[in-house]
Amino acid sequence: MNRGLKQLLPTSRRLLNSRSNAIVSCAVRSARVSRFEQQRLFTQSVIRPISFKGIFGGKPANEEKKLILEQDNLFHVLSKSPLPEMRDRAAIINKYGVCPVCDTHHTEQEHKKKPVYDCPDCGYPTHCNEEHYHQGKEAHKETCAILREINEDDHDLRSGRPMREFEFPTAQGFDEAVNMANWDVLFYTRSFPSMDSDRSMRHVSKLLTYPLTIASVLHQASPYKYGEQVTAEGMRSIAALRTILYPHNQVTNDASSQIRTDTINVYLVGARAEATLPSHIWLQLAYLFPATPFHVHFIGPDALAPNQEPHTKSVNERLSFTYDNAMYHDYHEKIAKFDPFTDLFFMFSPGIGHEGARNSWKPSIEKALETKCPIFITGYDEADMKNDIEAVEQDYQGEFDWVMKPSVNEFRSLKRDVNMLDLRQSIFANYGIWAIRGKRYDVTHDPESNE
Template sequence: MASRLRPLVPALRAIPRTARLASIQSPAVVARRSLSLKSFFTTRKPKSDPFTSQFEPVLEPANLFHPLSKSPLPPIRTKAEWIGKHGNCPVCKEHTVEEKKAPVFECPDCGYPTHCSEEHYHMDKENHKHVCGTLREVNEDEHDLRSGRHLKEFEFPGPQNRDEAINMSNWDTFLYTRGFNSMNSERSMRHVSHVLTYPLTIASVLHQASPYQLGKDLTVEGLKSLAALRHTLHPPVLPGLTQSQDLRVKATHTVRIFCLGARAESHLPPHIYMQLAYLFPATSFQLHFIGPDAIPPHTKSKESHQHVHYEQLTFVYDNSRYEAYHAEAGPFNPYYDVFFLFSPGLAHPATKDMWKPTIPLLLDTKCAIFGTGFDEQDVMNDVNEIDSAGYELDWLMKPRENAFRSLKHEVNLTDVRQSAQCNWGIWGIRGRRYDVKSAE
């Protein structure tokens, strides 16, 4: 036996140590899916050895704060230039100065161009301090993403064992029970939540472990609609199998998720949405991204309709308006179809007219419709717009804060005093159903 094993020794020695370690890792570690954002943010070329760190850090963790115009990273310097051309000095804006000047003076505490001059900065310093901390946080987050460090927080877990419970109360409990790498800082949590807010917002509504409960968040009609969807998403265990058996059931049902007015959610790499699929191993999904900005990630194709297949997911990208897509997508079934409108701007002057022909079509399907907003005011504007339109509908979910909103702030570059969080709030509606009763 020893003579038969001896020829393998030189071969093993020839394999780099990191590769040998990977071959003996536990299945849970091997299944971990790595999302590398370095290709987007780094300015260094990869080394030739694939088993060593591919990138050298451009910035150290203790050196993340830089004034935007003096950043060592070109994309951030470009952002400073854009603000200088298109932004507004709040002092000039509020005092209706005839000659309004662009913000070129950078706050020494947050690094953002905030005012047209140091004089106006000191005049407005008392107001600026309310947003200064958020701007500095965003500044350091942007530098961290592009720092070239190993982004361990983006190494996502693979499939979940059937007997492992998932807690979806909030980001912390979900990431822990799903086996994500430990988040050692709030910054890492912000990075991950910003990437996963779209698939997890969907999953948190549809999953049987949803944090949204009857009475507090859901109406009776909402529970009915979600019960229909969960009947498909969580089929009973096959005869002869128990929940404790770690066996994967082949997906036998297809649930269609329609994302209307799709923008950023359509640009995510397909494997990000596998975190949604892993929560429903017995279901295959079709994700329909519909809207002029629905473009597959990493493609230069200008085709108006594209399909991308990825494991148990099928992605459909269509650049048409939903009114043109509706007839092709039908018929609809409340057990298999659901709509999501991510920050649609139903009440925004620039987009409200575009949504008017769409909402009645959605309500006619009698399928669940969920929408989000980037802050409380945005959510309530959309809700009030729906209420005032006089639609025949039932409310499924009361407007509330989204448990899986992005924790990262997005700054309005034309007015850096304003920032928002992606998918901050959530609400749900459905076309009204009427119960038929026999006449006595």
């Protein structure tokens, strides 16, 4: 099932050519955007991948692939890399990045020079000149090893070697038990190819973090337990969904005779990179629940390419997709009815609490809370989660119940993404997870009120 893996982070020449194109790729929906907002949106476009297109594709599966780099030749200075995508990345950093020494010692933007000097240890352009490199070398040690790991990982993805780790298992047998304690246990119990290195683990987790983060909260072998991460209200919501996911009225253990249940609708609000994953990645979600069909709704301005129209497609009888570039509060009106037994929401690193985005999120979150269905939200680090949680607590005080306390996501990406505007910042996609639900008001009878 190796589909010609090419790249994990977007390094399009369009980003290199103009800053405005980079901002457009982040789906700026206003004709007038402040300079601060442009900077924030462009930063998100670089540190949070908008698209996984280009990861799979390229040469036909039956065409022999040429080995470009040997496994002992994965480290290259980006600006001198044999791979054009990596040279493009260096050029983007040269154009939009900042020298950390200049950034520390100067407040005026005109005095902050661009990083054009390549660190010989990590291969990234990190400082404006050799003098500043040596001046800031001690501070750079904190990120140098991280950047070298990213450098070698991304060269490996483009090396042309057979990517055996991407030969994912297909449908599981009905008598096979899956344990979702963490990546290692899941890979073993689901019969994934043997992960011979941490690098292979990072590659695979980068792609599967989206479908398996969803599966991890729904599965009966979930790593999140009642009384620890899951609240009493949360257990009610998850138990309702599991009544559909695990029907008890099975005729036989034969998949062909299995009685189909209601469809589980997963609404991915503000969908970005997850909307560009190929269907065989999302099938890993469906395989974990062989009795239940899934309908995944990718909703948001970045859910479709600019030239595409909203549409629905089916992969098979158990998995279908809807893509719509409407804002969620507009898409909400198209759904006749929501059911807490079959519907749930996911927001992958939405940035609810970020300045400039907070108000634009309000109509959509209000509509999602009205459904009383669980809303699961991820963040790329503790600060990102804290920022979003504070915004939700302030803006919707008294209007929601906690479903799941903020927790480290067992199925976060193990591969770091780096902010090409500031190489000192790196994240793990879907690092943490928490969940809420629109408040359910219990009706009580007070006998004294009749007097």
